[in-house]
Amino acid sequence: MGKAWKFGDSISTDLIAPGRYFHLRSNLPELTKHVLEGARPEFASQVQSGDFVVAGENFGLGSSREHAPTIIKVAGVKAVLAKSFARIFFRNCINIGLPAITCNTDEIDEGDELELDMEKGVVRNKTKGKELDFPPLPPVMNRILQEGGLVAFIKAHKSLEI
Amino acid sequence: MTGKTLSEKIIGEHCGREVKAGEVVIVNVDLSYVQDGTGPLTVRRMKEMGLEKAYNPKKTIFFLDHASPSPRMELSNDHELLRDFARKAGITLSDVGNGISHHNSLEKYACPGDIIVGADSHTCTNGAIGAFGTGMGSTDVAAAIALGKTWMKVPETYLVTVNGRLPKGVYSKDIILHLIGSISANGATYKALEFTGDTISDMSTAARSTIANMSVEAGAKAGLFTPDDETRNFLKAMGREEAFRELKSDEDAEFEKRIEINANELEPLIACPHLVDNVKKISEIGKVKVDEVFIGTSCNGRLEDLHIAASILKGHTINPNLRVIVTPASRRVYMEALRDGTIETFMDAGALVTASGCGACDGVHLGILGDGEVCLATQPRNFKGRMGDADSFIYLGNPAVAAATALTGEISDPREVM
Numbered sequence: 001m002g003k004a005w006k007f008g009d010s011i012s013t014d015l016i017a018p019g020r021y022f023h024l025r026s027n028l029p030e031l032t033k034h035v036l037e038g039a040r041p042e043f044a045s046q047v048q049s050g051d052f053v054v055a056g057e058n059f060g061l062g063s064s065r066e067h068a069p070t071i072i073k074v075a076g077v078k079a080v081l082a083k084s085f086a087r088i089f090f091r092n093c094i095n096i097g098l099p100a101i102t103c104n105t106d107e108i109d110e111g112d113e114l115e116l117d118m119e120k121g122v123v124r125n126k127t128k129g130k131e132l133d134f135p136p137l138p139p140v141m142n143r144i145l146q147e148g149g150l151v152a153f154i155k156a157h158k159s160l161e162i
Numbered sequence: 163m164t165g166k167t168l169s170e171k172i173i174g175e176h177c178g179r180e181v182k183a184g185e186v187v188i189v190n191v192d193l194s195y196v197q198d199g200t201g202p203l204t205v206r207r208m209k210e211m212g213l214e215k216a217y218n219p220k221k222t223i224f225f226l227d228h229a230s231p232s233p234r235m236e237l238s239n240d241h242e243l244l245r246d247f248a249r250k251a252g253i254t255l256s257d258v259g260n261g262i263s264h265h266n267s268l269e270k271y272a273c274p275g276d277i278i279v280g281a282d283s284h285t286c287t288n289g290a291i292g293a294f295g296t297g298m299g300s301t302d303v304a305a306a307i308a309l310g311k312t313w314m315k316v317p318e319t320y321l322v323t324v325n326g327r328l329p330k331g332v333y334s335k336d337i338i339l340h341l342i343g344s345i346s347a348n349g350a351t352y353k354a355l356e357f358t359g360d361t362i363s364d365m366s367t368a369a370r371s372t373i374a375n376m377s378v379e380a381g382a383k384a385g386l387f388t389p390d391d392e393t394r395n396f397l398k399a400m401g402r403e404e405a406f407r408e409l410k411s412d413e414d415a416e417f418e419k420r421i422e423i424n425a426n427e428l429e430p431l432i433a434c435p436h437l438v439d440n441v442k443k444i445s446e447i448g449k450v451k452v453d454e455v456f457i458g459t460s461c462n463g464r465l466e467d468l469h470i471a472a473s474i475l476k477g478h479t480i481n482p483n484l485r486v487i488v489t490p491a492s493r494r495v496y497m498e499a500l501r502d503g504t505i506e507t508f509m510d511a512g513a514l515v516t517a518s519g520c521g522a523c524d525g526v527h528l529g530i531l532g533d534g535e536v537c538l539a540t541q542p543r544n545f546k547g548r549m550g551d552a553d554s555f556i557y558l559g560n561p562a563v564a565a566a567t568a569l570t571g572e573i574s575d576p577r578e579v580m
């Protein structure tokens with residue numbers, strides 16, 4: 001279980017991993033100290049392992065920088081929940097083994113206690129006593145996520161064939 | 163069976179069978195590249211995968227363009243890591259000073275009908291010559307480099323038809339800003355955009371590349387143009403006419419949506435802070451004082467763009483209350499601008515010209531914005547904090563708007579000075 005951190009629409013990769021920390025990209029622990037700084041400056045220092053990032057439309061728009069989802073994961077975030085995701089960000093999440101869940105995040109408020117059940121495809125909002133369904137990932141992405149991301153997948157199979 | 167879109171044709175050729183939009187397929191990749199912001203992580207991922215060799219080293223490029231030359235020790239070390247790995251793996255290195263990946267790709271490597279994956283979201287710029295270029299993250303590109311393949315969903319296509327003659331002071335930048343403003347920053351997420359019509363046929367490859375480049379700002383996976391005589395002439399000028407091939411959507415291809423734009427009715431447009439789809443007519447934005455004008459980037463850093471700006475600045479001096487930074491997209495553009503006097507025009511006017519590369523666009527160096535500062539840039543993005551301080555403001559416009567603004571010190575309509 002973890003707590004919901006609410007964000008609005010159009011959270012760009014420049015808000016998640018700002019260009020002013022470009023030089024820290026090969027130092028992920030340091031870069032993680034600035035995760036989502038552009039959107040909520042207090043987030044990086046207060047987020048707890050197992051918490052959730054909960055946002056509106058088009059989360060992760062902008063740059064292809066995989067550092068954005070990576071530092072969200074390194075910060076201990078269990079999953080990112082949004083009404084919709086930008087394409088490259090979504091794919092990056094799955095590749096690094098960070099669940100990116102598309103659901104109606106209007107049903108979640110700041111601080112709600114959430115539980116993610118990937119198998120059943122539901123987010124349980126313990127605070128509100130509600131369950132939110134989410135659609136299954138396309139089979140190829142589901143398989144990559146289940147195997148722990150694309151690096152683990154390729155290490156195991158030496159191929160992309162699924 | 164109905165006809166095929168450009169995307170369906172290109173992707174089908176790369177997986178050895180006919181495909182339709184919506185299918186997930188594994189495709190052969192013709193060209194893979196990374197840049198210095200994403201490349202170090204790609205190298206790390208290749209090592210983690212236990213695959214340290216490139217499947218096709220000659221068609222794998224490491225571009226050092228974002229921090230070019232390096233302004234910090236950490237980045238110098240990243241550059242060394244990329245140079246060293248490239249040397250050992252036989253990968254082609256495009257070192258600092260050679261300029262932006264996507265423009266080097268158009269000049270030297272990309273061919274119509276190719277599938278190109280780059281660890282940079284603006285890899286869709288390659289669509290200007292009919293190559294299916296798409297941006298991915300470091301891990302995806304690591305796999306593509308090592309295996310020569312990637313997986314992708316065949317995108318549905320939106321056909322964008324642009325007819326009419328662009329009025330004075332209005333350029334391809336305004337066409338794509340108009341489109342993004344109309345359909346929104348996620349209006350084409352997961353889709354391919356295909357551009358056609360009289361206005362597009364009459365357009366240079368440089369102007370097309372501005373539109374292809376910003377397709378991702380509407381969420382699109384690719385922004386494609388039909389290779390035509392202009393494409394052939396462009397490739398010929400780059401010394402590689404043999405790369406040309408004809409390829410186009412079938413008459414009866416299925417397009418998920420059709421969008422029409424009348425070029426005659428367009429005005430210079432501005433994307434206001436802090437989102438690219440916050441598009442307004444220049445006549446509607448009021449008085450906006452500017453601290454920095456930035457001309458360049460993968461979106462508007464080609465010779466044609468520099469010519470547009472220089473023609474307005476020629477014989478004038480920039481407003482003393484701002485700085486004007488010009489960053490040519492590639493070494494080739496820089497050299498041509500040097501030879502034809504364009505660089506001299508900028509310098510005479512009081513602008514400064516940097517080494518070619520991505521420049522100030524993503525807040526690494528060469529024009530970082532301070533607290534409260536305002537920039538008018540020809541770049542593709544204006545997200546909050548992108549160019550430096552979290553409380554700075556980025557407005558996007560065409561190169562003529564940039565030059566007019568440079569003269570007055572506030573965002574200005576180029577039609578008044580042309």
